[in-house]
Amino acid sequence: MTMDTIDRADASAIAGHSARTPHVTAESYRELYAASVADPEAFWAEQAQRLEWSTPFTKVKNTDFTLGQVSIKWFEDGQLNVAANCIDRHLETRADQTAIIFEPDDPATEAQHITYRELHRSVCRMANIMEDLGVRKGDRVVIYLPMIPEAAYAMLACARIGAIHSIVFAGFSPDALASRINGCDAKLVITADHAPRGGRKTPLKANTDAALLHCKDSVKLLMVRRTGEQTSWIDGRDFDYNELALEADDHSEPVPVDAEHPLFVLYTSGSTGQPKGVVHSTGGYLLFAAMTHEMVFDYHEGDVYWCTADVGWVTGHSYIVYGPLANGATTLMFEGVPTWPDAGRFWQVCEKHKVNQFYTAPTAIRALMGQGKEWVEKYDLSSLRILGTVGEPINPEAWNWYNEVVGGSRCPIVDTWWQTETGGHLLTPLPGAIDTKPGSATLPFFGVQPVVLDPHTGEEIHETECEGVLCIKDSWPAQMRTVWGDHDRFEKTYFSDYKGYYFSGDGCRRDADGYYWITGRVDDVINVSGHRMGTAEVESALVAHAKVAEAAVVGYPHPIKGQGIYCYVTLMNGVEPSDELCKELEKWVRTEIGPIAKPDLIQWAPGLPKTRSGKIMRRILRKIAEDDFGALGDTSTLAEPAVVDDLIDNRMNRA
Ligand code: 6R9
Secondary structure, eight states, rough: OOGGBBBBOOHHHHHHHHHOOOOOOOOHHHHHHHHHHHHHHHHHHGGGGOOOOBBBSSOEEEEEOOOTTTTEEESTTTEOHHHHTTGGGHHHEEEEEEEEEEEEESSSSSSEEEEHHHHHHHHHHHHHHHOOOOTTTEEEEEEEOOOOOEOOOOOOEHHTTTOOOOOOOOOOHHHHHHHHHTTTTTTTEEEOOOOOEEEEEOOOHHHHHHHTTTTTTTOOEEOOOOOOOOOOOTTTTTHHHHHHHHHSSSOOOOOEEEEEESEEEEEOOOOOOOOOEEEEEEEHHHHHHHHHHHHHHHHOOEEEEEEOOOOTTTHHHHIIHHOOOOOOOEEEOOOOOSSSSSSSSSHHHHHHHHHHEEOOOOHHHHHHHHTTHHHHHHOOOOOEEEEEEOOOOHHHHHHHHHIIITTOOOOOEEEBBOOGGSSSOOOOOOOTTBBOOTOOBBBBBTEEEEEEEOTTOBBBOOOSSSEEEESSSOOEEEEEEHHEEEEEEEHHHHHHHTTTTTEEEEEEEEETTTOOOEEEEOOOOOOOEEEEHHHHHHHHHHHHHTTTTEEEEEEEEETTTTEEEEEEEEETTTTOOOHHHHHHHHHHHHHOOGGGOOOOOEOOOOOOOOTTOBBHHHHHHHHHHHTTTGGOOTTTSSOOTHHHHHHHHHSSOOO
């Protein structure tokens, strides 16, 4: 990478635009970073003062990455409450400031501005309702809601009483919901009647009814009225939030919990088996979410900040709710989609609410880029100061479009690399401090020590320019603590392949300037429109169909989604392939997992390439799906080489 492709971090440009000085400069980044890794205890002890502790901590860091005894604790003898930090402590100075702007799906419906005072009341009411329904400190509550303010109320109400929430994305199926309710043994599910999105409606209450057929009878359901339409009702099990909120006391004392008390569990896909319940802590998580939100988005008092993610994903947890509210920010919650009623929707919302920081995913940028710049140019985007991206590698073409067309070449772009497991940004530019290069997540955030390992030897590569697997050498406060109910799986997944390191599952390249370029997953996880999916999950859904004998699923390059889902399907003896069956299987996977898992391409495979020991050779299947079968690599261990020729001849993704 040559210097001329560098986009200079121009502190004066940001400052000039907003009459503000960025939080971090090039010099202070270098100094602070060096200090943060030289003496993490001192660095984080000082940073932790940005939170309000009900019992101050005396211990800072107590972490061990040794396989067999992995343990991660930060601020372990301190106590605090997340809701008190995100709401109560702001009341003295900003009770009348907007905490949440709610922009509904339908642009004809008015937006809501919820002040910190109102947020406080609503969260207290929700906390009291939950307590009346029997939820206690440490209990799990599943949240299955649209992007409405009640989703934030529910999260913060759990935090207020020390309950642990687990959000399930509203696009997931009843089966996926049931497995998560059962996985964390939840006492209560909070849902809505319907979820309006992009002019359509998802019947969340009906989905929850279907899910609860597979759960314990004792699980209760609290329903928020979003559309007000009729739903089924089971007396004694179902409770009406809107009715109960009229009566509920709007005072509730926040319960101080240990810094290590779990704040939430969030299920995410891995390369094998069922999704894992990623457990995040209270103190370290909140500190890191708040600090990264402030520095990465160069957030200043009075800014309007918008992250377009869904609260069902980790990005929504850290960067719609916890980080911004801990900083006393105004955070925008958007219920809709980028392309409805038209491709100008994002920019119309930016203009309407004078958004200063805008944070979205490459898949949305690519989709909007395809619609043409006229949609962007219709709106006044002069309020924008910082543009962020997250979820997958961003191709330089999309980066440049985002920079020039959306940002008018005056807004620094922060390409933030992180994961559900990391809780917050690990590799990211800091506006005003770190020069950017299109497609690179640049350099580590404070306290984060990335290393590149040789995948074959497991040794750290010390040369600056190199390529390998991305691991992290030491702990950071928002690191996940365990897999819910399965600490062994936690150790095995993240600490066993490369001893002594946290293994991210991503490959990366480091250039001569020490910049990191994420090359994508090195395991069987695919990234479809920024959503993580285990190929194993789609495979097990396919083979659960009566007509399917075997299935193998891989990713392939997709112009908008980043990766598409390519399925090789072997049918049961005697079953004939047909277009109808193809449609039936697509629909089947949609209902088993959810619309985001719908196969893009299904190829009928009379046989799958296997080793003599019966292992499917995914490497070969990936190459065929990528239409790159000229370089299949070593095929000498194939049991039946002829099946490969058939798959190549009938491949779906011809260039
Ligand atoms: C926050 C989030 C994590 C995986 C991660 C990586 C990919 C995320 C990225 C990126 C390149 C970026 N990823 N951000 N790849 N550049 N800026 O997305 O969490 O859903 O757990 O996904 O997403 O492959 O390992 P999660």
